[in-house]
Amino acid sequence: MTMEPEKVRAPNIRDVAALAGVSYQTVSRVLNDSPSIKASTRQRVLDVISEIGYRPNQAARALVTSRTRTIGVLSSQTAHYGPTTSVNAIEIAAREAGYRLSITSVSSGDYSSIKSAIDYLLSQAVEALVVIAPQARVFDALSDLSINVPYVTLESTGRNLGHSLSVDQVAGARLATRHLIELGHTEITHISGPQDWIEADARMQGFLEEINEAELRTRAPILGDWSAHFGYYAGLELLRFRDFTAVFAGNDQMALGFMHACRESGLDVPGDISVVGFDDIPEAAHFSPPLTTVRQNFAEIGRRAVALLLSELSGGTGQDHDQIAPELVVRSSTAAPRR
Structure with missing residues (x-):
């Protein structure tokens, strides 16, 4: 008779509390960045979390805090370097700020497709939105929709000055x-x-x-x-x-x-x-x-897009929407013309 291997239970918040010598409420406050926790206690809890590989249950945290810590990204259905790299840069910046992404793409620029994609993201209770679908018709449709969360568009038309961010x-x-x-x-x-x-x-x-x-x-x-x-x-x-x-x-x-x-x-x-x-x-x-x-500089675009959204989520104003300067990189494919 073969014995089934014993399943290993994932560590939970009470395991962290026991090993750190604190209450599970204290662990919860550390996870939610409460300012009332002493620095030494916070570090001890974080060390235990790192040591045992504890991963907070995001769904449960959202129920308690009424926050999903999720940023929605609307992108074009494309494998081109620019949009793809922008998504990667935004994901890195968001993760460093404690957020995750919910991404959806539009395969066509018709109004119903764009509206459906935005409705999907909002149904995920995203706290903010990044739009990097680069066709003009996407932004025409976006201007007609009621977006009730902070959002930023990575486009250079200058038509949406309060929400746009781009390389010039x-x-x-x-x-x-x-x-x-x-x-x-x-x-x-x-x-x-x-x-x-x-x-x-x-x-x-x-x-x-x-x-x-x-x-x-x-x-x-x-x-x-x-x-x-x-x-x-x-x-x-x-x-x-x-x-x-x-x-x-x-x-x-x-x-x-x-x-x-x-x-x-x-x-x-x-x-x-x-x-x-x-x-x-x-x-x-x-x-x-x-x-x-x-x-x-796609990394700078991602960092600034996330910074703009986080500032607006915290009630900040007057963030930098200036266009990012590009850089000419001279290599061997150009020279003076032959006379």
């Missing part, structure tokens, strides 16, 4: 374009992201502003889809005529595809064509050649 996409595009102009390029083409994406529109705007300020010939941007696949085929088509010496791609993946088209066409980057991307994905430094690009 226009400034980033101007940095990229100005870099090419200062190298001596006068014929510059822009491969843009999708027309309905806020970041794509802002980067296109920055490109055009810098071109106009330098009084250079304005070329109609090529509307892409963020993928290396599009950058490659757009490159093959553009290089049939090659009436330009530099390309500003709306993201690093399209820049990668374009450089592939250059190699296949027997052209050298940057000898024949200079290329600048946007985002500074981790692989950008390992492209051939390493890619000049515009870096966005």
